[in-house]
Amino acid sequence: MTRAGSRRLVLLHGLWMHGVSMYWLAAQLRAQGWDPEIFSYHSVVDGPERTIGRLVDVLGDGGETAIVAHSLGGLVALQALCLAPALPVSRVVCIGSPLAGSRAAAGMARWPGAAGLLGRNAPLLQTGFPCWQGRAEVGAIAGRVRVGLGALFAGFDGEHDGTVAVAETRLEGLADHALVDASHSGLLFSRAVADHAVAFLRDGRFQAGAPGAGTR
8 A cells, every 4th residue: 555645656677586676776766755566576487468467457456656667677567558558657767678679688589598598578578669659758777887698698789788788778759768887787776776767757857967867
């Protein structure tokens, strides 16, 4: 139940992670007046149909809601909003999400031993979205510290966070885009990310004057 005077917020984690990975970020957002609840799901075993069905039920039960999602979680969130466009979701912050599709995932899919690690969400990770036209305002935050194994499969030729390329986080129709100095996993523990998320949830724009803000 949302606390009196607070605002409902649903957090989604990424591939190979658990809801606990969102605890630090949830604490930062709670301190700013939000009432975060973590949506945990089986990112490999469960397919998108089951996960998205559960998420639609959660988002439809509780009034106006915002979303903060990391990596695959951002794709899951936007897919839920595409399938249920009337959901009362006002703003979504995607953190390190390959919204335009993941080259690392596509590279892994070509390796028999690695393809299974992507689970049933592989198609969503590989293809992403052509654009965003939904009701919710969507902002994307990308990292540019090149630490991660994803680069071994992707062969990035531009800025990336070790797993996702900055270019993969950009999408036509985004309300705003920001770059921060963090790796893919480090995005979850970045003060800059937390500050940007708070600003976007409040104003629909990332933190004014902060490094990397307004780079869409």
